Amino acid sequence: MNEPTRQTPETSADTAGGVPWIHGIRTRLFVAFALLASALTLLLSFWIEREARGELEAELTAKLHAVGGSAIAALRPSIVPGLLSFTPAQAGLRTYQDARRELRDLASRTEVKRIFLADLEGRSFVDTDDRVAIADPLPELRAHRPEMRALLEGEPSAAPLFTDVDGEIRKSGYLPVIVGDDVIGLIGVEADATFLGRVRSLRNRILAVGLVGFALALLFAFFLSRTLTRPVDRLVEWTRFPAAGDLSRPVPAAGQDELGELARTLEKMRSHLETQDRELRAMISGVAHEIRNPLGGMRLYTEMLAKDSSLSDKHRDRVGKVLGELQQLSNIVDEFLTYARPASPVPEPIAVHTLMEELGQWIAAEAEARSVTFETDGPQATVEADPTHFRQILHNLVGNALQAVEPGGRVRVAWRSTATQAGRDSRSNQGRMLEFFVDDDGPGIDAAVRDRIFEPFFTTKIHGAGLGLPICRRLTLLNGGRIEVTDAPTGGARFQLTLPEGRQV
Known part of the structure; x- marks a missing residue:
């Protein structure tokens, strides 16, 4: 048995009268807050790392320059020209050994890794590193061209961080050796800068703390968005009642804002x-x-x-x-x-198949006279409604459908059971609804008048007062249901009637 393709009340509300969650205010507030919190966390962590790294590197540079000044004083500028003229064969001279010892003592006291005296061509002449001989070229000096240019102008300089052959992070500071008015060489000081690498771990810790804060911010954003949008959701939910013609429900209170x-x-x-x-x-x-x-x-x-x-x-x-x-x-x-004054409903379980048989007998003569086929399709079910009201609603809807189709046309009534969210987990029929679909293959209802067909006294027919469909809607509301009109799959009109499902009789 083919059931009509139709949405359940929940999905129907989402598409017809509601807003998809991805476009909702709550989602937009949550996403905006989340993006802002994540951006602030990342920016703050990188900013703190950069500032901390910059401050520490500046302090290290100042220390290197101070040690370099002490090295120049220890070597005495007067003997520097002689030291810069030494050859490897003169490594055993006392002057060279004394100069090297002075630099080593200074390096030990100041806890730097290396101190060396070099000429402007980038060759080392006195070096605390035993692996460097007299007049050995220093590749790092040739790589630090901007720093060398600053030295030629008599200005101290510092090279960027680098990793030495042992895999340690180092930083070098350079001071010019000036004799008279001329720069004749330079003092280089290298220090361990591994601690600067720990700044990255500081950033990682900041990120970890930021992630915790971010999670808390998301939680806060979730509850904040719920708090802000809950009154809106209640108002949106309420608007569906007057839209269906029910003006008896008061508007839910929404605070003082x-x-x-x-x-x-x-x-x-x-x-x-x-x-x-x-x-x-x-x-x-x-x-x-x-x-x-x-x-x-x-x-x-x-x-x-x-x-x-x-x-x-x-x-x-x-x-x-x-x-x-x-x-x-x-x-x-x-x-x-x-x-004006419909009778108060007295709901009772009504066997749908029995009522459909009565309906078929009632319209048989008119359907035969107009050569219209009348069909019903649905499972065994009961509806909880006032019998008189339910008959009047169906008679009106089916009667309108018969008048809408041309000779040889078709009118079809189908129904199915569906659960509301409140009754999905219930074993009884409480919370379940029956959806009835009255379809015809007539010309359909013009979109320009579709929103007005439930208005009192509105009609497109020559005869009648325009109260048939308003009465259907009013009786439907009195019985706890709803009625709406859409396009039928057959090309005509579809009236969907939803009423509470009753217990089997």
């Missing part, structure tokens, strides 16, 4: 509309009663006239037409009264 002011304004509007609706129904009821009494008398006298044996066939035919018009007026008055 702007949303609260909006809720109070909507409540005033709802109350005003409810009053207008009540007054309109009272007026309709009064007018219907005023018309009904004389209309009954007119019909009685016309029926008596029709029984007069002295009437000619011509006049009898005219009296019959008057009786037909009076019956039409009587039907309109009945619609007025039903719309």
